[in-house]
Amino acid sequence: MELTINAVTLAVEDLARSRAFYADGLGCAVEQEQAQFVAFRLDGGSALTLYPRRALAHDAGVDPGGSGFAGVTLNLYAADASAVDAFLKRAEQAGGAIARPASAAQWGGYFGYFADPDGHLWKVVAP
Known part of the structure; x- marks a missing residue:
């Protein structure tokens, strides 16, 4: 398998606020939406997804309390x-x-x- 990035998931504190930022503010088209998940299809075929911070940390099996620079841009x-x-x-x-x-x-x-x-x-x- 080749290393590719199909989607980037961002942990967010307020899903509605972040959805509005990306959809209404930046014009990203919502591709899929559920109670705790929003996906936007980006140019080039990849996706940007949003997931509540605590739920995403639980999904990954890590502490949600991280802060500061995450080392990713x-x-x-x-x-x-x-x-x-x-x-x-x-x-x-x-x-x-x-x-x-x-x-x-x-x-x-x-x-x-x-x-x-x-x-x-x-x-x-x-x-």
């Missing part, structure tokens, strides 16, 4: 710097927080970070 590639700026603005207007304002990178690109309502970090980057 999600990346969103944009066409150019103006698209980076526009998406960061959209995320902030939807209820996210700008973790790092967009700026030119040493390697020649342009990027910034936002955090969703549960603190999951997204890097928005353009070449």
Whole structure:
């Protein structure tokens, strides 16, 4: 079996709030929804799913009390710097927080970070 990522599941404190952030705020189309689960189909065939934090921790057999930087960021590639700026603005207007304002990178690109309502970090980057 080859290593691929079919879906990324985010543990969230408030499923309704996170659903609204991703669906209403960022425009992700809901593909499947249950009482404690929401799935969005993303471009490229992968999915982003949301699951209550305590339930997901139980599912994985770990303590749900983790905090701080989890050592993971999600990346969103944009066409150019103006698209980076526009998406960061959209995320902030939807209820996210700008973790790092967009700026030119040493390697020649342009990027910034936002955090969703549960603190999951997204890097928005353009070449």
